[in-house]
Amino acid sequence: MLKKLLKYDFKRMTRILVYMYAITVVLAGLTRLVNLGNKIQFVLIIGKILEGCTFAGIVNVLVNTFVHILGTFISNFFKDESYLTHTLPVSKTQLLFSKLISSLLVIIISVVVCILSLFIIFYSPEFMTGLKGFIEMTVASFNMSAGGFVAVLVTLLFIQTCALIAMAFTAIIKANTYNEKRILYGLIWMFIYYTAISVINIVLSVIVCALSGNLAGLFAEQISQGALLCTIIVISVGYVAETIFFCYYSNKLFKKGVNVD
Amino acid sequence: MGFNFNGNVPIYLQIIERIKLQIIRKELVPGQKLPSVRDLSLQYSVNPNTVQKALAELESLGLIFTERTNGKFVTLDESAIKRETERTIEQKLNEFCCSMAELGLDKSEIIKKLNEKE
Amino acid sequence: MTDLLSVKNVSKSFGDKKVVDDVSFSVPKGKIVGLLGKNGSGKTTILKMINDLLTVDQGEILICGQKVSTKTKALVSFLPERTYLNPTLTVKQTFDFFEDFYSDFDREKAQDLLNDLGLDLNARLAKMSKGMKEKIQLVLVMSRRASLYVLDEPLGGVDPSTRDYIMQTILKNFGEESSILITTHLISDVEKIIDQVVFIDNGKIILNRDAEELREEQNASIDEIFRRTV
Structure with a gap:
């Protein structure tokens, strides 16, 4: 089905x-x-x-x-x-x-x-070399290849997208449990959820960096390699967990039954 | 849909009347197969259960019979039809006489009126 | 006789307002039951609960002995008052859709009914009038070999010739193994086809009787009796 x-x-x-x-x-x-x-x-x-x-x-x-x-x-x-x-x-x-x-x-x-x-x-060949050069320059201090950087970036964007879709759907489902002003409630819940996941991700990153002794690196002018690694891992795990949570929660809300006009 | 029902009277009674009339007027001849319940229900736009009930009643009056698997047929017993015809005529006459009596006409006056009528 | 649908002491409130109040009735196999009431009497709310579009506050709804679930949805063919088809589809695509999701969908039957309407299979729903879309829905709903057909105001706002088409379509496709629950406020139109009447007013059942018995007893049409009682 x-x-x-x-x-x-x-x-x-x-x-x-x-x-x-x-x-x-x-x-x-x-x-x-x-x-x-x-x-x-x-x-x-x-x-x-x-x-x-x-x-x-x-x-x-x-x-x-x-x-x-x-x-x-x-x-x-x-x-x-x-x-x-x-x-x-x-x-x-x-x-x-x-x-x-x-x-x-x-x-x-x-x-x-x-x-x-x-x-x-x-x-054009020149454009590609230029692009590669630009990426390499950006990631130079992290001891990372251009390909690796792109892979990490794409993965992060992908799981973030998953989390955001699940979040948006959850907000809409939540809003429809109200009997009126559903668009407004939808927007409010979307804002609440988004703020919540952002805060959770930031706080978790700071905590993990602190625990692994990378706190200074996180707030340095140029983020340290260790701190970056921690942040990437935390955010990835965070988004995956948040996606699972939203799927579970929206499914639960949905199963309770819909109240269609 | 060809047939207007009077809402105040049970529909199965009206279907009985209608089929009875068709048999009396020989529109349905002895031995003729009746349409199926489904067809009658569509023809009259009524619930098939109602048609079923009417046919069961007609069967108990002896006007139709069921041949298993083949369907329902008008009775071959002419005397049953005759009996039903007489009964219907009797009933209608009674109704007519009653309403005339209400207008104060006695039997001879009714006959006189009937003769005057073209 | 088995009941294809039984509604037992069901209540539903919206906020403080009790829309359905301790309602019980059943639909036996092979019968057409009319749930009759004025607009806003709670008819549609009951149908929505039968179809899992609203949750039940109190009581229980059983379809072929089972609680409302994904399984019972395969047994019920529901015609709502709304036009619920994706307007971007063609008639053919809606047939495909029903065929995909309902194993009891009879495509040939649907095609026959569509021919009666004189409609093209490739016509797009978006270009049709509301009345036409409603007829397509009726074709889809009645072309399923479901156990229970639930029809919400199938005659609402249609012209007399369409009314005949709808009644014929319903009768044509109603079998002994199935039942129909039909709601309407246009009682005189469905009088001829219903076995049993359930009157509802202000969310409460006020009468539940065999239609013919009721006519015989009161010497009046259901429509008249309804006007007297409600």
């Missing part, structure tokens, strides 16, 4: 996004083509305009990813469509997990499309 749910959720979320992906990539391609042309002023201007459009397209993709994820979640679970969603012979846990997984998938695709568009515009 989860597979079937995923299929419908994914289709629903990407129905319009697909066109936005296509437009952004095509704009990036056009920008690239025009930039290959004569370096006369007219062509340069067109190139700049196209580049601007591509950037707008990227922002549009990112914004719409969130709009579609949250929109699908709300309309499927709490609006008219909920009359069908909640009467399907499928468990609440599966309904919820399908939304979490498909949302994550859509975010990944959107990010990949955005990065791809940027590469289409800017890719």
Whole structure:
């Protein structure tokens, strides 16, 4: 059943996004083509305009990813469509997990499309060496390779995204346990949860750094390697734990039963 | 839907009346198969259970019979139909006479009125 | 006779307001039961509890002897008052959806009913009128070979010819092994098809009788009796 749910959720979320992906990539391609042309002023201007459009397209993709994820979640679970969603012979846990997984998938695709568009515009051997050089310079003092840094960064962003999606869904579910002002309560709970996880992550980082004797390194002008390592580990573990907590809590809230208008 | 029911009277009684009338008027001839409960229910737009009840009643009156697996048929017993026809005529006449009596007409006056009527 | 649905001493409040107050009734197998009441009498709230859209405060609801759960949802075919289909889908896609999730969905039956409506399988729901969407929903709901059909105001706000289509569709697909619970405030329209009537007012059951017996006893239509009692 989860597979079937995923299929419908994914289709629903990407129905319009697909066109936005296509437009952004095509704009990036056009920008690239025009930039290959004569370096006369007219062509340069067109190139700049196209580049601007591509950037707008990227922002549009990112914004719409969130709009579609949250929109699908709300309309499927709490609006008219909920009359069908909640009467399907499928468990609440599966309904919820399908939304979490498909949302994550859509975010990944959107990010990949955005990065791809940027590469289409800017890719060249010199650009890559420059990028690599920039990263290496940044991480030089940490005794880390550029590849390693990118891997850590991507992993961190990934688990953070998981935590944030689970958090947003939990806030929406929580807000819908109220009988009125649900949007307001949704925003309030999202703010509370976000503040809570940020504070927890920071406090835990400080504690772990202190315990491992890296406290000075944490507040130094240039963060020490030990402190950075501690922080990365704490934050990773923190986000994973928070994701699990939000999944568990939202599932529990959901199982208590929904109160649809 | 072809057939308007009077809401104040149980529907199964009205279905009985209707089928009885069809049998008396030979619209349904002896031995003829009746539509299935489902078809009748759709035809009259009524609950199949109600049709079932009406048919059971008609069967106990001896106007229809069930042949297992084949369905329900109009009785082959002409005398039963005749008996039911007489009874219905009698009943309707009584109703008619009663309402005339309420208007103060006696039997001879009723006959006179009937003869005057085209 | 087995009861496909039994509602036992169920209550539900919203804040201080008791919307459903100690309600008990049952739907036996093979029967069409009309849950009749004015707007706001608590009919829809009861249906929502049967379908797990609202939690029960007190009491118990059993469907084929089981408490409301994921399992019972496979046995119940629910037609709400809302248009609950994803508007971006085509009619065909909604059929696929039902086929995917309900093992008792009879696609051929759905196709037949759709043909009666003269609708194209590739028509998109977003381009249809509300009435049309409601008919598609009825087709989907009645094309399941469910044990219990729960229909909330299926005749609300439709024109007379549509009413006939709906009644015919309901009758056509109602089998001896299943039951129907139907709510409405337009009583005269469903009179002919209901076996049993349950009157509800202010969240309380005030009458629960066999329809024909009631007509015989009171020499009046259910509609009239309802107006007198409620």
